[in-house]
Amino acid sequence: MKQTRREFLSTTSLATAGVFLTNPLTSSAFHAITNSEDKWYLNMRRCAQHNFNEHDPANLNIEQWVDYWVSLKLDAIILTAGGFIAMYPTKLENHYKSQFLGNRDLFGDYLKALKKKGIRVIARIETNFIHMDIYKNKPEWFEMNKDGTPWRHSETPWIGRSCFFSNYRNEQITKVINEILSLYDVDGFFTNSWPEVEHAPRLCNSTYCKAYKNLTEKELADVAIEHTLTTIKLINETVKKKGSNIVYNVNIAGGIGAIQDLQKVGNLTNWMTTDHQGRGGGTPIWDCAQQGKVAYAVMKGRPVTNVVGTKTGPWRHSSKSEAETILWLAQTTSSGMIPWWVWLGSDLPDNRWQAIGRKYYQWLAKNDIHFTNKKSMSKIGVVFSNNVNALYNAPGRVPGGYWGDPVDTNSKGNTTDYLQGIYYALLEGRFVFDLVHDNDLTSEGLKNYKALILPNIALLSDQQAESLKGFVNNGGSLLATFETGLYNEKGELRNDFALSEIFDIHLKSGYTKPKGQVFYATVETEHEIIKEFKGLEHLPGGEFYIPIEASGKHIMNIKPPYPNGIPEMVYPYSRKELDSQEQDSNNPAIVVREKGDSRLVYFPTDIDKNVWARGSVDLSKIIQNSVRWMTEDKLNISVEGDGYVEVFAWETEAGFAIHILNYNNPNMTRASIRRFYPIGQQKIRVEIPSSITIKKAELLRSEKGLEITQTGSIVEFLIPSIEDFEIAALYK
Template identity: 30%
Template sequence: MHTESTPQATRTTGHRGPDWPSEATRWAQITLAEDDPLHFDADFWLDLMRSSQSNATCISAGGYIAYYPTQLEYHYRSKYLADTDPFGTLVDGARSLGMSVMARVDPHAVHADAAAAHPEWLARDLDGNPLEHWAHPDIWLTCAFTSYHREFITEVAREIVREYDVDAIFANRWEGYYGISYSEAARRSFRDDTGLELPVAEQAEGWHEYVGWRRRRLSELVGIWDQAVRDIRPHARFIPNLGALAARDLDRGLAERLYPIFIIDKQGRSGIEAPWGAGRNGKRNRGVFPDRPVRLITSVGPEHHQYRWKDSVAPGEEVKTWIVDGFAQGALPWFTKFNASVPDRRWVEPIVEAFTLHAKVEPVLKDLHITAEVALLDPTRAGQLRNDHRGDHEDGFYQALVEARVPFEFISDQVLSADRLRPFKVVVLANAEQLSDEQCAVLKEYVDNGGSLVAAYETSLYDERGRARDDFGLGEALGIRLTESSRAVKNNYIALMDSHALNQGFDGATRIIGGTRILGVEADAVAVVPFRFIPDFPDLPMEEVYQRDAPDRPAVICTENANGGRTVYFPFNLGAIFWEALQADHGRLIANAVGWALGKTPEVTVEGAGLLDVAVHRGETSVAVALVNLTNPMAMRGPIRETLPLPPQTVSIAVPADRVKVRLLVADVDVEPTVADGRAEVVIPTAGLLEIVHVDWGHA
């Protein structure tokens, strides 16, 4: 540890290049607390970087608190800094290990002296009052549309990249106040750009314009910061931290130009969130920017919606699972430890194990790309404008596809185009209620060209601004017409009709549970209706709970199109009710729909007991099937105490050659496949948290 400030002029800068975003694949982050200069142990952190095979690090530098001897007025130094430089010490140590380095800054709040000297920097409520921090007294929230962000933080970034050997500035909470700030600068900018006043609340007049304006202005801000650091160090970049929703708050054109890498700040499972949530973060980001590197931050402590136990430690198996499911789905590892003291070391071994596991499989996976035949539409644009538990619909479909072991990707409605849809055989719309006319036209063209759709509930009943349509925007493609708007029901059932692939697997049943919200629809004459709603009947008194009338209205509508595509539509909240009640019949119905819409044997199948998250990584002469074992005693409650070893799994993969070489990358053994009818089949006797089946026909 430095005992005095390192003279800035003596720092050496080795050769640095623009490829660091793709080459930095395992990140170790140290988020310092104000008192850390008193006691932090640099040797511990450098040893951990070495043992975990980390090749990149992110270290707290400045913004809210500076951990180096800043020369900028109102850039608050840690009151414990004295003549030390913990940031510089860690930068030098990481560079000695050949690591890439980011400097973390946080501009979301300022101390009282800065607030008093520059009241124009502060976020303000509708009445113009400055906003004090919600969690700490006498510090103040900043507004991203003021000179604090555009000028002061720009100078902080310049100082850091000028004085230290870093590859990037990493900005946490870079958007400032998360709500609508009514600072004079924000009011003036919005008025100049739109001719409107800032909306008084979400969904109020001007809200739609505000969403677009905020996206543009924040993206412009990142461009200012990025150019500032590149003017000093050409290979360096400014990287803003993104939440679990990845890039949906950014102007696409600017993001494509400015973002060499995406950092997703979804640090762990929260509440009863399912363990596949980590992999979903990777998919969601690729759904917007499919070719951009993604890193997923994992906290060593527990995550919860309401509480922040940052000094505690999450169960080791849960930490490992979050990291492994993330990198199996393309979001590579990044761990963060809040404050540099280590009163509880139980997190260290799980981090080392997970990072070492990634280092083991990286040589194969790094040259492959994740592919799938099925895509789940991510209605990100609608998410800006409506918030009525839309996530429940997605969660239910996601869970059903994971249970069915269907490899699938996300595709964002922001990039919906014929080219973007072309790689997929099936597109699933769990409840994409808000779709523009243009988006509906793209999806209809996709069906006309042989693609398949699986859609549910209010998909396409609203336009992109949330205005209700008289009928489905995708009605023609799905073969349906609206006859009755959504209504709530308590005791709904759907009856199995004529034999069809969608009612397979329900042996012994004549009806299954339907939805809790249903729509009335008519089906085209050419459609097949394998399920129909049983007309409503009472749920009490018990003596009155019986069916009165025969099944009538369509509950599942299936069509086969002349060009080969198939569509399935469910006029009820199938995804949401599956997520709420987890009735197996609903999961089977979703799996049957996707399987029938695909219309062929999937390119990859995995059979066996257990809960697996499957990803397919493909190259020109090889394919790697990643099996993340989510089987644990509390799988649907969320917390992970232990991972139960998998029983035997049969993996079948379509291959273009009669001779293939198969290796289990984690077990580190070659296995003999059975190759017949264009498929290679292997049996994995068991697996722990991860196994990857690598099939190579280029070197067989």
């Protein structure tokens, strides 16, 4: 579909943004080129990607597209360059060129046009796929099937895949990068969908992979990360030879489920990208903000871009609903990431995405100083662990149910369900929290937090346990669930909890794995944590628990489990076939301790998983009450009001920014959001250093002034209502 420039302008209503067409140095572009050349990427605020298909060299109109990108006030853009398919006249052997390239240099001409407008250009290199034309010359690069034939893509069988352990990336990709560096004034490189941090490498039948076929899961994971790190270092060195201002932007997209050590990978780069484009099915809306929290834990404020998809579901040439897109962009920017707006191809069969992006980016550009974050203000940290994802066997299903079919005891559960349950409960309780990488369980890594939550962080080293002890001794409060610290860092079962001293708990003898049966927890004594449940005999407990010894009287105990599947069998009394008195008893369901300034809560149950997987409202309430009790309601930020929100609080270049994202929507946990359901008045209280006086405040989204009252270190204000999201910007 070819378009004239006029048609293009009218269909994208770019004409209304004419001011940007006549001024090549937009404020953002100016911003980028006047800053330190060496570290220009530190000042990025807005990015995009134009992803080419092989046919694009035949009809892509560079001028039209540059006009659109300029209207977004971009700092940098990613353009498809080569690796898999060269979009420039490559001279390199075994580097497949677009069959539609002809005499054109699509990448080079596009780059020059963008750079004239002050937009930096990053070359996108696809390293996973190789055209089968190359196979006859370089069979060793290809992933091989068991029968000795090369693996072929199921939809486009003329495409093969590069073998993970082959020398393809080290040998060929570095040559591609060198050629691009020699031809173009490029500002950086990006390797698409690589490294893969979410799953173990595919071991194929190539000579490279065969060498590793007898390794254990753990050994293979170690070899894979070493191989990945070596390749990243090599690419980095290749890129840096041309100039220190050229950057290798590494794709580290695993979210909370990644199995490779994200920090180890992140430490090798100045710029991380999280390819978190959108959601489908039952992925919750907070998925993008959660990825932002992961990225902040990994990069600690260094630049992170998030690829924001314009498309919906698998339809690459479509537009996402406007409401879903806005909330995805807002999560990206509120969580501290830089949006990277992506479209595939030169055709515009559905151009609705263009106006959505332009409006958001232009709004963003007006508010740069409020998105230049210095530090998260959160005092609560929630730990996540790549090591747990890689090595922990989370229990799968419990036996029972109505039909009583036997359960495969080898089936594994999802290691991220525990964190997801905590996440849900904390959002419901309106807590402001960071995610903390388990590598940061050190005194330095924990110094900003008053309370720490360990959602079934089953693997802990002695050193990590020691740091947590130090955290508690210094007055930090701790909440841990289930098998936290029951295994060492290699995944080997310990004789007792690594945190047994902190919580005064011990495993009952003979422990091999958690007990799996639907169970209840009895309400024993009055306590703030269970205040809503006074007068009740019991509440849902969970599906798995750990029998422990813990001194003292407990506020909830595990009721000896009784059958739950067939209705006639569901009673907690002795029966001739089974004496309930002989069943496992005297097990706490929660252990609560106070030591000095520390308040400690341990759940020997999968309470967090059951908030997420089973939707227990009571269990969510217990977690929220626990966190409130631990922090003694002395948190530095509170947001009171109705509705389901996620709150971010940042120290910024201007002062402080409190972001409130409105998730209150029937499509909160199932894609996609159709429209917003505004929430009413929100009452905010923020504690800031008493030496700072807030001089001015405004609401950035509704573009209104904001009246605040400051009494010493406490700043209070009201937001009358929130449509999609709101940001209260406080100027110091």
